[in-house]
Amino acid sequence: MRNIPEDPAIRGDLPRLLVLASTLPARLGDGTPGFVDDLARVESKAFRTWVLAPMVPGGRAAEERDGVEIRRYRFFPRRWEDLADGAILENLRGRRSRWLQVPSFFGAGALAVWRAVREIRPDVVHVHWIIPQGLMALVAARRVPWLVTTLGGDLYALTAGPLRLLKQMVLRRAAGVTVMNGEMRDLVIGMGVPPDRVQVLPMGVDLARLDTAAGAGEGGPVPGRLVFVGRLVEKKGLAVLLSALHELPPDLDWSLDVVGDGPLRAELERQARPLGARVRFSGQQSAATLARTLRGAEVAVFPSVRARSGDQDGLPVAMLEAMAAGAAIVASDLPGMAEALHGEEPAGLVVEPGDTGALAASLIRVLSDSTLRARLGAAAASRSAEYSVESIGARYVELLRAAVSTREPRRRLIRWPRGSAGAQR
DSSP states (O other), rough: OOOOOOOOGGGOOOEEEEEEOOOOOOTTTTTSHHHHHHHHHHTTTEEEEEEEEEOEEEOOOOEEEETTTEEEEEEOOOOGOTTTTSSSHHHOOOOOOGGGGGHHOOOOOOOOHHHHHHHOOSSEEEEEEEIIIIIIHHHOOTSEEEEEEOOSHHHHSOOHHHHHHHHHHHHHOOOOOEEEEEEEEEHHHHHHOGGGGOOOOOBBHHHHHHHHHHSSSOHHHHHHHHEEESSGGGGOOHHHHHHHHHTTTSSSOOOEEEEEOOOHHHHHHHHHHHGGGGGEEEEEOOOOHHHHHHOSSSSEEEOOOOTTTTTSOEEEEEEEEHHHHTTTTEOOOOHHHHHHHOSSSEEEEOOOOOOOHHHHHHHHHHHHHHHHHHHHHHHHHHHHGGHHHHHHHHHHHHHHHHHHHTOOOOOOOOOOOOOTTTTOO
């Protein structure tokens, strides 16, 4: 595992990092994916770090988390300001009226980035997502080097001509780009980015937090327990999993915990109704509860598919968390997911995306063979160490430091006024 060197001589004069993101928990552990939080905490060991994100219900305009300054900007009247509460693309598909928030979301975001760049004087910007954060940086942070991280949805989807052109502009402007799998790397290179600027580097998992949270529970895995974790949207493939469960033998012992929420929940609950009490929808769970749920599962299923929009998963953090919990993994054979499971000792079973028969056969196999489950679970837990947030974060720090070396000598810090949305503590 890599360690980030911390030189006491430079602690008082660290380079400054501005992180731009659209997915950020309103509160630590509230169930919203926390990979930006986790990575920023590691980055803050080498950089003085600020995170700028849109406001979400329950969020605070300014706070400090583990040495990272969090700032949120308002972009719409508070009563309806929910575009960034979850996945933006799925929120737009779920309710068309949310499109009314889009113009002010981009306008307020670009203005907030411009103010942050002017007042913080960052040495480097870590841009999570090509769209929307990359477009904001293109408008308001052109003179600062960027590292752009794309998790999948913004690269695979949004492929109409003008949007593709905008994505090319963002990616070509970046000092470096990180992607979740090899296929995404090829797509970015195909947009004109030099290969030496593109790295396959997924998000990391806070293994220590998972162990602490799971340790608070009692007992081990429940016999026959399956778990699905993800947004209830097309690309996550829960509809495929529910169809596969209808094909399992009636005498096979199984139950399914569905963790997550989203616009397709009502439709998926109707599909699951014939399966009775064996399927339980528990909604979004806190980080601690999710860790215990994963520890209580014998098998974690990630039946992701390519959505009609072109969107698909890069490498879900939830799958990495399930691997860390020691669950046997059954997942779709998609780039990133398959890459994480393949190896000298396979860490899971992979099936063709959308193939309900193949998924049912894999579930029957893993549920019926305790030796196979134990072998897959042990391999998954061992493999998860490669994705620890400390190890992954150290590599991000290296890329950010390389980006800093491309810019002019930094200028004096101008502090954010106290009490403002951009206030520095």
